[in-house]
Amino acid sequence: xxSPKTNNSYLKEKIILRLLNLPEKENIKxxxxxxxxxxxxxxxxxxxxxxxxxxxxxxxxxxxxFSLIGENTKILKSIDINKYDVIDLDAYGVPDLQIxxxxxxxxxxxxxxxxxxxxxxxxxxxxxxxxxxxSENMLKKASMIFSRHQHNKFLFFLSCLNIKGxxxxxxxxxxxxxxxxxxxxE
Amino acid sequence: xxxxxIIVACxxxxxxxxxxxxxxxxxxxxxxxxxLEKLKSRIKKSFDVxxxxxxxxxxxxxxxxxxxxxxxxxxLREEGWEIPPLPYDLIEAENEKDxxxxxxxxxxxxxxxxxxxxxxxxxDFNEENEIDFRLVNGKEIEFVKIKDEDIxxxxxxxxxxxxxxYKKVHVLLSMNQDIFxxxxxxxxxxxxxxxxxxxxxxx
Numbered sequence: 044x045x046s047p048k049t050n051n052s053y054l055k056e057k058i059i060l061r062l063l064n065l066p067e068k069e070n071i072k073x074x075x076x077x078x079x080x081x082x083x084x085x086x087x088x089x090x091x092x093x094x095x096x097x098x099x100x101x102x103x104x105x106x107x108x109f110s111l112i113g114e115n116t117k118i119l120k121s122i123d124i125n126k127y128d129v130i131d132l133d134a135y136g137v138p139d140l141q142i143x144x145x146x147x148x149x150x151x152x153x154x155x156x157x158x159x160x161x162x163x164x165x166x167x168x169x170x171x172x173x174x175x176x177x178s179e180n181m182l183k184k185a186s187m188i189f190s191r192h193q194h195n196k197f198l199f200f201l202s203c204l205n206i207k208g209x210x211x212x213x214x215x216x217x218x219x220x221x222x223x224x225x226x227x228x229e
Numbered sequence: 230x231x232x233x234x235i236i237v238a239c240x241x242x243x244x245x246x247x248x249x250x251x252x253x254x255x256x257x258x259x260x261x262x263x264x265l266e267k268l269k270s271r272i273k274k275s276f277d278v279x280x281x282x283x284x285x286x287x288x289x290x291x292x293x294x295x296x297x298x299x300x301x302x303x304x305l306r307e308e309g310w311e312i313p314p315l316p317y318d319l320i321e322a323e324n325e326k327d328x329x330x331x332x333x334x335x336x337x338x339x340x341x342x343x344x345x346x347x348x349x350x351x352x353d354f355n356e357e358n359e360i361d362f363r364l365v366n367g368k369e370i371e372f373v374k375i376k377d378e379d380i381x382x383x384x385x386x387x388x389x390x391x392x393x394x395y396k397k398v399h400v401l402l403s404m405n406q407d408i409f410x411x412x413x414x415x416x417x418x419x420x421x422x423x424x425x426x427x428x429x430x431x432x
Contacts, residue, residue, distance in 0.1 A: 055379055056383060058373060060387075062375075062380075063387075086372055089372045199395045201392050202393060202395040207392055208391070209390070209392070210389070211387050211389050212388050213383060213386050213387055213388070
């Protein structure tokens, strides 16, 4: 059985980023959309004094973690995301669809942690490129050209979704970006 | 007739009074006041899931799963609710150590769901979406050790950007040799336009 793509390199850095950006409140509810074996948030619970409740989603079943099994986009569309103070998108790739759904449904401030991985040989998701204004025609002719400066384009994408405020991130080797921003309702 | 009576909507091995069962968990899993109130509201509608109980050799019955529900039921009784005998299932364990391990497996600190919360989850889901529930017990992990210098390092390397309004025009110019010079003239004109971003292929 092939194992799912996972990326828990820089585990410590991801944990610290989240610890530094938790909401102020004592009781926090987290939706971890790429839960895996739950390592990140289990560590955070172990360190933090806050009362953190975690609901996990993953496409695959891990024998050492609790998860809801299913596609996170389907689950995000189906549930009340406003129960959560934090939504974690520790994706392998670009969580553009997930961010769009969260922005559409958010009725309160939600902190979003994301992982963005530059695909060196690949291209950015068409959904993201179209959102920032590249036409279907352009993408058909030369999508690789428009896939340069990928994280910058990701920030443009957030702007096009009318997400405002500050994004903080740490970058590794110009390839992996671990960041956080807030989504507020319109 | 007492309208404040808990309705039992599940079956188990047998029935038991909440006074006959003892807590086993201690402070392993806390429940916040807010969640306790939510749980009480749910139980007022019906008691949906049997307790899981371990019976010691001396006959004492200890809860393995259902501590929060027991706590909620005790509070409801103090508020005037009648608590009937409730369904339970027995979990076999060789000794207290075995029972504790099973307790951790059922209500692992990694599994944030209690069964009550899981049923709440299920109510929120759209039936059209196929979502598979699987409850898997959490194993212990070795926790990462975070030092002050690790935190300092992250803070120093953290980048920040304001999400700015995005106003750009995307232009794709052909590098076809037949129209190359014509394109270069167009390109020169375009470069004079403020706010225009362009990307040229190296190929």
